[in-house]
Amino acid sequence: MERRxxxxxxxxxxxxxxxxxxxxxxYLMVIFYLGWxxxxxxxxxxDYMVAGRKIHPYILALSYGATFISTSxxxxxxxxxxxxxxxxxxxxxxxxxxxxxxxxxxxGSKTRRMGLNLNAVTFPELLxxxxxxxxxxxxxxxxxxxxxxxxxxxxxxxxxRFLESTLxxxxxxxxxxxxxxxxxxxxxxxxxxxxxxxxxQGTLMFIGMAIxxxxxxxxxxxxxxAHSALTSMSDLVPDSLAAGGHLGxxxxxxxxxxxxxxxxxxxxxxxxxxxxxxxxxAVRFMTVKNDTAxxxxxxxxxxxILMMTGVAFTVGALSNAYFYxxxxxxxxxxxxxxxxxxxxxxxxxxxPETFVILFMxxxxxAAMSTLSSQFHTMGTSIGHDFYREFLKKGExxxxxxxxxxxxxxxxxxxxxxxxxxxxxxxxxxxxIFFGLCAAAFLPxxxxxxxxxxxTKEGAIASLLVGTFSSLFWLAFVHSSxxxxxxxxxxxxxxxxxxxxxxxxxxxxxxxxPLAFVVAIVVSLMTKPTSKEHLDTCFKE
Amino acid sequence: MLGIDDPQIWLAYILCFVSAVGxxxxxxFKWNDDSDNGEVD
Numbered sequence: 001m002e003r004r005x006x007x008x009x010x011x012x013x014x015x016x017x018x019x020x021x022x023x024x025x026x027y028l029m030v031i032f033y034l035g036w037x038x039x040x041x042x043x044x045x046x047d048y049m050v051a052g053r054k055i056h057p058y059i060l061a062l063s064y065g066a067t068f069i070s071t072s073x074x075x076x077x078x079x080x081x082x083x084x085x086x087x088x089x090x091x092x093x094x095x096x097x098x099x100x101x102x103x104x105x106x107x108g109s110k111t112r113r114m115g116l117n118l119n120a121v122t123f124p125e126l127l128x129x130x131x132x133x134x135x136x137x138x139x140x141x142x143x144x145x146x147x148x149x150x151x152x153x154x155x156x157x158x159x160x161r162f163l164e165s166t167l168x169x170x171x172x173x174x175x176x177x178x179x180x181x182x183x184x185x186x187x188x189x190x191x192x193x194x195x196x197x198x199x200x201q202g203t204l205m206f207i208g209m210a211i212x213x214x215x216x217x218x219x220x221x222x223x224x225x226a227h228s229a230l231t232s233m234s235d236l237v238p239d240s241l242a243a244g245g246h247l248g249x250x251x252x253x254x255x256x257x258x259x260x261x262x263x264x265x266x267x268x269x270x271x272x273x274x275x276x277x278x279x280x281x282a283v284r285f286m287t288v289k290n291d292t293a294x295x296x297x298x299x300x301x302x303x304x305i306l307m308m309t310g311v312a313f314t315v316g317a318l319s320n321a322y323f324y325x326x327x328x329x330x331x332x333x334x335x336x337x338x339x340x341x342x343x344x345x346x347x348x349x350x351x352p353e354t355f356v357i358l359f360m361x362x363x364x365x366a367a368m369s370t371l372s373s374q375f376h377t378m379g380t381s382i383g384h385d386f387y388r389e390f391l392k393k394g395e396x397x398x399x400x401x402x403x404x405x406x407x408x409x410x411x412x413x414x415x416x417x418x419x420x421x422x423x424x425x426x427x428x429x430x431x432i433f434f435g436l437c438a439a440a441f442l443p444x445x446x447x448x449x450x451x452x453x454x455t456k457e458g459a460i461a462s463l464l465v466g467t468f469s470s471l472f473w474l475a476f477v478h479s480s481x482x483x484x485x486x487x488x489x490x491x492x493x494x495x496x497x498x499x500x501x502x503x504x505x506x507x508x509x510x511x512x513p514l515a516f517v518v519a520i521v522v523s524l525m526t527k528p529t530s531k532e533h534l535d536t537c538f539k540e
Numbered sequence: 541m542l543g544i545d546d547p548q549i550w551l552a553y554i555l556c557f558v559s560a561v562g563x564x565x566x567x568x569f570k571w572n573d574d575s576d577n578g579e580v581d
Contacts, residue, residue: 086544089552096559101566227543251546295570302563310556 038193138390
């Protein structure tokens with residue numbers, strides 16, 4: 001990531017900095033106006049935590065989508081498609097079908113009702129109250145508070161590199177500016193400000209990506225011509241990738257090969273399913289007043305995600321055809337082996353200069369929209385769920401002020417992490433966080449909504465097993481994290497304690513099923529939840 | 541299909557559009573369906 005934006009700066013020298021500066025200034029002024037609106041509308045705890053439960057469906061859809069899609073989804077995963085090919089479109093399909101349709105229609109409506117019935121204002125609180133356990137709320141909040149700064153760190157680095165390269169300012173100053181701007185509207189305006197600004201940022205992202213898709217197909221002579229050109233390049237796959245199972249950019253990798261496992265387990269299943277249990281997304285279902293709003297949001301959300309990941313993956317793969325036509329090289333070679341540079345290189349060389357400016361704004365919007373929600377979720381997790389509800393047993397008033405202080409504290413942690421952690425770990429942060437959330441939260445979240453027989457003990461067992469088996473797999477087996485972390489090396493003297501295919505199987509595929517099994521077995525062995533409490537939870 | 545030989549890929553490509561259009565149809569169909577709404581006052 002770091003190198004990416006440094007190198008990218010070289011390609012942007014031709015851009016007019018004053019014009020871009022003015023555009024960014026206008027953009028920031030609108031953001032501040034929306035942040036101020038959020039501040040004005042925030043009067044009670046519910047306003048600050050769940051936007052008063054009366055957000056407009058359009059704002060919900062764009063806020064959910066813009067939070068979901070960060071800069072790394074466009075640049076990082078688009079670049080991965082440049083290397084691995086259009087097989088990533090399965091992830092785009094999962095993002096739309098699971099990330100929007102299943103999430104809103106199946107999980108959203110139940111989450112909203114239960115959140116209202118139990119008067120929950122955060123995702124951990126929903127789980128804690130459903131299972132009548134402060135431990136669940138506190139542990140979940142703590143887990144989010146500890147690991148989300150890692151995920152926020154990567155988004156922060158990406159956004160700051162963007163400001164550094166486009167405005168030619170010092171990187172440290174860029175981190176400071178970005179943090180202060182986002183923190184200002186998140187701390188003062190709460191979730192209303194976050195969602196209003198998200199909606200604006202989502203709209204900018206939609207426009208930017210739509211234009212990118214159209215220009216790319218035009219450059220390559222139309223949809224079928226572009227795909228055919230890419231299909232005919234299959235013999236150009238580098239030997240190193242071909243050995244891993246790569247069969248061309250318009251073909252799935254060989255079944256069971258290392259690249260196939262990476263594509264299917266980490267990318268398609270890990271990120272595709274992990275999204276359901278993301279606290280910063282799930283809390284959004286509690287921000288609307290009725291199911292109609294959720295249904296209407298599906299109409300906007302589906303096409304929005306298609307325009308984000310669908311476009312990023314298609315364009316990433318097609319960049320090979322463009323670079324082969326113009327330079328006689330494939331994208332990975334043009335990008336000097338760093339897949340994070342494929343999208344920037346392509347946009348800089350293939351797109352008109354005015355579009356490059358617009359796309360800069362698209363990326364800044366993508367970073368800020370994800371960052372703002374992360375800040376808000378980290379703050380509420382530490383301030384409300386962990387500190388107030390778990391440590392202080394809910395006795396303190398002043399939820400908003402405690403949360404504000406916690407937001408400031410977790411932001412500081414993100415900034416420090418962004419500085420001290422090695423880039424190889426930071427680059428894996430999104431996948432780590434998604435996988436951890438899926439293993440820790442998905443079984444008890446699913447059980448909370450759909451299985452009345454699931455008990456407090458079953459939930460606690462699945463939370464602990466999911467969390468620690470996921471962390472164990474990350475540290476000792478999955479080579480992408482285990483090798484840079486070095487914990488396995490330090491303790492056992494080997495990079496990973498298992499070898500072969502296991503080292504490319506994502507933690508989510510091991511830890512999540514395990515946590516599900518534990519949840520079911522332990523629940524069936526323990527005393528059912530009282531009927532009165534279930535009636536309260538599931539009241540229609 | 542569409543210049544892509546591998547059915548596993550063009551299926552994914554088509555499914556992306558089908559699911560997005562499905563979301564539009566679902567949202568439009570349910571636009572004014574306010575039965576069983578569990579509304580907040």
